[in-house]
Amino acid sequence: MSERIMVECVPNFSEGRDSRIIDAISSAVRSSEGVSLLDVDPGAGTNRTVYTFVGGPEEVLRAALAAARTARALIDMRRHSGAHPRMGALDVCPFIPVSGIGMEECAELSRRFGSALAAELGVPVYLYEKAASRPSRTSLADIRSGEYEGLAAKLADPEWAPDFGPAVFDPRWGATVTGAREFLVAYNVNLNTRDKKLANEVALNIREAGRAARAADGTMLKDSDGKAINVPGRLKAVRAIGWYIEEYRRAQVSINLTDYRTTPLHVVYETAKEEAEKLGLFVTGSELVGLAPLDVFRETGRHFLEKAGKSPGLSDRELVEIAVQSLGLDSVAPFEPERKVVEWAASVPGKLVSMKTRDFVDEVASDSPAPGGGSVAALAGAMGAALAAMVGNLTVGKKGYEGQAAVLSGMAIGAQDLKESLIRAVDEDTAAFDALMEASRLPKSTEAQKAARAARMREAGEGAILVPMATARSCFSALEACVAAARHGNRNSVSDAGVGALMAHAGLEGALLNVRINLASLGDADWAAALGAEAASLSERAGALEAEALAAADATISTL
DSSP states (O other), X not given: OOOOOEEEEOOEESOSSOHHHHHHHHHHHHTSTTEEEEEEEEETTTTEEEEEEEEOHHHHHHHHHHHHHHHHHHOOGGGOOOSSOOSBSEEEEEEEEXXXXXXXXXXXXXXXXXXXXXXXXXXXXXXXXXXXXXXXXXXXXXXXXXXXXXXXXXXXXXXXXXXXSOSSOOTTTBOEEEEEOOOOEEEEEEESOOOHHHHHHHHHHHSTTOEEOBOTTSOBOBOTTSOBOEEOOSOTTEEEEEEEXXXXXXXEEEEEESOTTTSOHHHHHHHHHHHHHHTTOOEEEEEEESOBOHHHHHHHHHHHHHHTTOOSOOOHHHHHHHHHHHHTTTSSSOOOHHHHBHHHHHOOOOTTTTSOXXXXXXXXXXXXXXXXXXXXXXXXXXXXXXXXXXXXXXXXXXXXXXXXXXXXXXXXXXXXXXXXXXXXXXXXXXXXXXXXXXXXXXXXXXXHHHHHHHHHHHHHHHHHHHHHHHHHHHHHHHHHHHHHHHHHSOGGGHHHHHHHHHHHHHHHHHHHHHHHHHHTTOSOHHHHHHHHHHHHHHHHHHHHHHHHHHHHHXXXXXXX
């Protein structure tokens, strides 16, 4: 089981006034299976609407193309005017990695989108940012220079031949820019002042672009070529300005994090706080505009826990809560994690893991074959990982265990990830079984039906093996975490480490039973043999790990 693969797509369409068109594009996205439309932000002055939706790579690609088809029929750039720079009906369409996927994969996704868009609609398409075909096309502003009105001349220049589609001016559509970029986090830091100039002073000091260098008398300094000399700010991948918000009756430092991995959110907050204090100001909290990936909150929560000498290996829910409290994200408006964390806003909770404990146990005990042993095995493994994390969290920060803090902090973080993966597997295992049952019920009266059914059976059969195999691998890793907890953890919690090892081992063996019962139906004999060998190896090594964890626990208990 891997982390859920999620891509964000943020297409900007050149229509922000006609609700009929705006709603039609929204409907095209909503009707695309497998995506969640998180936000629709129209602007009358800019005459532009920004849509935000997320999903798996293929689902997001289909939704983006569906939205573009709708725009093709409804938007006419010959009648467009607005304050925002633009060059096409679908002006820009970035693909952004959220979880389980890398930047290059999103860049390739944007190339596929650009190729398909050009082929289907016959329009020129340019690539930018991480998907740019050449350095001169990295910047969106450079590609869009001259805008729609100058596009005909640009297309006539061989240097500006589109990456996909004809180098022909389409007056109704214009041109589209697509690519891949990092998630942009819009974030405001609140100050205890109404003075916009002071807020802007903080912004100039922290933003990457910095400010113009000036002499003692205030005149701007220039180099030998007559160009202004710039003094960079403190933070990479950060843009910022100062402004005053009447609604809040305070000034803010308005910030865009263009790469939160280069400069994390907590670094921005604490740097802004330092610069504010130099001016005699105080930071009174902050505000997240829109949504941010879960990793933004995880890293922030872990930073503040480590700063306080606590274990960073808490659950995602707790990490988000710590981040909200530490940054004061609820200082100007209520902060709703279910709407602010991208993955949570887009998630559909698993039916089984959303049940109360008694209801789940009753469902297992019913006369239905699913949920069955595979789901129970995953749950057992999740409980084992959770106990390992608990021991780590009860150890880090305790007197006498200073030397174990680094090892157990890392273990607890890893155990939390395993726990989440195994929790997802509770529903994934039942879904895999259901898919197998659905395939078995397909008609088989004709040769075509038999072939289609056989193909579906093979696909579903592989899923019924791969899901429990992934569960077994995760349970093995959870066992390793329990060994570390038993050997290095808080002596008063060593029994919990032992119980965790028993649960993780039970989950592993249960998952492997589900693998073995389905191996015979696998069409590929070599693959079946390889999986069988891996299963036998996992079982043998897991037995040794369980014994090691229990021996360590017993040795500690005997000295208490």
